[in-house]
Amino acid sequence: MPRPRARIHLVPNTRPIHANAQRAASGRYSAARLFLEGLIGHRGWSRAWHKATPRPRYRVVIVGAGGHGLATAYYLATEFGIHDVAVIEKGPLGLGNVGRNTTIIRSNYFRPDNVRFYDYSLRLWEGLERRLNFNAMVSQRGTLNLFHTESQRDLFTRRANGMRLLSVDALALERDAVKALVPLVDLDNGRYPVLGGFLQPRGGTVRHDAVAWGYARAASAAGVDIIEHCEVSSIRRAGQRVRGVDTPYGLIEADTVCLAVAGHSSHLAAMAGLRLPIETHVLQAFVSEPVKPVLDVVLTYGAGHFYVSQSDKGGLVFGGGIDGYNSYGQRGTLPMAEDVAAAGLTLMPGLARLRVLRQWGGVMDMSMDGSPIISRTPLDGLVINCGWCYGGFKAIPAGGMATAHLIARGEPHPLAAHLDLDRFATGRTLDERGLGPFPYAH
Amino acid sequence: MLRIPCPWCGVRDETEFRYRGDAAVPRPEAEAGLAEYSACTYKRTNQRGWHVEWWLHVGGCRKLLKLVRHTVTHEIHAVGHPQDRLAAPPEAAPPGAAPP
Numbered sequence: 001m002p003r004p005r006a007r008i009h010l011v012p013n014t015r016p017i018h019a020n021a022q023r024a025a026s027g028r029y030s031a032a033r034l035f036l037e038g039l040i041g042h043r044g045w046s047r048a049w050h051k052a053t054p055r056p057r058y059r060v061v062i063v064g065a066g067g068h069g070l071a072t073a074y075y076l077a078t079e080f081g082i083h084d085v086a087v088i089e090k091g092p093l094g095l096g097n098v099g100r101n102t103t104i105i106r107s108n109y110f111r112p113d114n115v116r117f118y119d120y121s122l123r124l125w126e127g128l129e130r131r132l133n134f135n136a137m138v139s140q141r142g143t144l145n146l147f148h149t150e151s152q153r154d155l156f157t158r159r160a161n162g163m164r165l166l167s168v169d170a171l172a173l174e175r176d177a178v179k180a181l182v183p184l185v186d187l188d189n190g191r192y193p194v195l196g197g198f199l200q201p202r203g204g205t206v207r208h209d210a211v212a213w214g215y216a217r218a219a220s221a222a223g224v225d226i227i228e229h230c231e232v233s234s235i236r237r238a239g240q241r242v243r244g245v246d247t248p249y250g251l252i253e254a255d256t257v258c259l260a261v262a263g264h265s266s267h268l269a270a271m272a273g274l275r276l277p278i279e280t281h282v283l284q285a286f287v288s289e290p291v292k293p294v295l296d297v298v299l300t301y302g303a304g305h306f307y308v309s310q311s312d313k314g315g316l317v318f319g320g321g322i323d324g325y326n327s328y329g330q331r332g333t334l335p336m337a338e339d340v341a342a343a344g345l346t347l348m349p350g351l352a353r354l355r356v357l358r359q360w361g362g363v364m365d366m367s368m369d370g371s372p373i374i375s376r377t378p379l380d381g382l383v384i385n386c387g388w389c390y391g392g393f394k395a396i397p398a399g400g401m402a403t404a405h406l407i408a409r410g411e412p413h414p415l416a417a418h419l420d421l422d423r424f425a426t427g428r429t430l431d432e433r434g435l436g437p438f439p440y441a442h
Numbered sequence: 443m444l445r446i447p448c449p450w451c452g453v454r455d456e457t458e459f460r461y462r463g464d465a466a467v468p469r470p471e472a473e474a475g476l477a478e479y480s481a482c483t484y485k486r487t488n489q490r491g492w493h494v495e496w497w498l499h500v501g502g503c504r505k506l507l508k509l510v511r512h513t514v515t516h517e518i519h520a521v522g523h524p525q526d527r528l529a530a531p532p533e534a535a536p537p538g539a540a541p542p
Contacts, residue, residue: 266488277484279464280513325461328490328514334443335457368484424484425477437483440461 029133048217052225054249058086060407061245061254063232065089067098068385069260070215071400077222080408085224090231094212097262100362102285102319104298105394106143106203107168110159110432113418117398119168120415122202124397134214136206143203143298148192152302156198173197184294184348192303203298205309211396235271242381256407258383263363265386272379277368277424279439281322282361283390284332288354290314304343318344324440332361364390370442371430374402375421383407389442447521450503458501465508466494489513492530
């Protein structure tokens with residue numbers, strides 16, 4: 001016989017809440033509140049963020065409710081005191097690249113200016129959940145890059161030493177230590193035996209959907225309007241200044257318009273008459289069926305393009321390189337899927353019978369030098385945040401902070417000044433691997 | 443999988459080819475300034491639609507070819523020799539417009 005449910009009446013949730021009052025209604029999340037809600041059948045929760053309808057004018061309009069757009073709005077409101085902000089999104093929130101990546105965070109770069117920027121991002125990740133009051137499942141399980149040749153060992157050692165000079169954590173691991181950390185790896189495979197690894201202990205993974213929702217909730221609570229299904233059809237200008245954007249809701253005017261639209265950056269910039277040093281390419285990612293814990297670091301193969309981590313549900317989340325030619329199709333092709341699987345099995349033959357559960361593709365804003373762009377543009381009042389290639393996720397907190405700084409202060413954030421658009425014309429390109437102006441090669 | 447009709451070898455899988463980028467970038471005059479050369483090196487139209495592009499048949503005849511391909515549907519409209527002037531069709535062109 002079913003037990004009668006406990007009847008405890010605290011706050012009935014049946015009365016309509018006015019839209020603007022609902023903004024703050026989600027309240028603070030805490031263990032005590034979870035316990036109390038458990039007693040009343042979880043009827044007290046409300047929407048995490050408020051679905052706004054746009055006003056005709058804002059101080060700042062951000063196009064794209066992905067990681068960088070939402071983080072920019074949040075930092076504008078909380079760090080720089082600018083609350084008159086709208087984030088507009090053509091589809092539902094968080095379904096672009098912020099919900100399509102392999103959730104890896106790290107700062108193990110080569111160039112000192114990149115190490116400083118990405119490590120700032122990593123430090124913001126470290127305090128993010130407390131700040132947003134949202135469980136983003138930040139897990140600093142370490143990122144391990146394997147090396148397979150002596151010259152690769154030299155390169156990684158140089159990279160690790162460069163990081164340590166900047167007070168960023170990096171460790172060189174010998175074969176035995178790699179074997180202990182990742183027993184599944186076939187160290188002595190005939191083709192690319194593993195000589196050792198390069199570990200950043202503070203790297204790891206973050207639950208990507210929680211990042212979008214955490215920033216959206218905190219930005220909404222700080223007064224930012226988030227508007228879904230609001231695709232920009234054109235960018236209006238008044239002389240040499242941006243005036244606003246045309247949307248299904250009509251013209252939305254703004255002093256500053258910020259584009260944070262990843263793979264669609266060229267498309268939107270063209271509305272303002274700009275051509276960007278960007279090509280759009282598709283990157284696939286995969287997740288396997290869930291298995292028991294087999295991998296507790298983020299592992300990167302050094303002899304092929306393959307990186308893998310295990311999610312808390314048990315699925316192995318993995319990916320490789322871009323498909324290799326311009327594409328706006330948010331799906332991948334089979335040759336690259338085969339390539340990624342082959343690289344993974346060379347590394348970990350024990351996974352051969354694991355089945356792939358899902359596969360998806362996202363469109364990447366591949367820049368000409370492989371580094372991102374946070375910059376003003378030739379059109380006054382138009383700011384862009386793009387060019388993240390396939391490394392935008394890890395940079396969300398720092399990218400948002402730097403973009404907010406640029407919008408609020410009118411000058412670049414000190415850690416992101418090198419990411420300006422002018423660097424291509426003036427020859428200061430930031431090419432981590434010295435590959436040249438070929439986006440499909442980065 | 444793209445099936446690319448190489449003008450010399452016939453239809454082959456995309457895995458035989460290597461992509462070499464946008465083929466519609468005009469090369470500036472020899473006397474052009476820094477701005478023109480910088481734009482030629484770095485700026486791309488990056489169409490969402492028909493795209494004229496270079497492919498190298500590395501796993502076949504090793505020759506360079508030009509392709510007109512749609513960047514959303516991946517439909518191939520035309521293929522030609524490097525010197526051919528291939529134009530992108532108007533949007534929503536009927537599929538299978540005859541390659542040369």
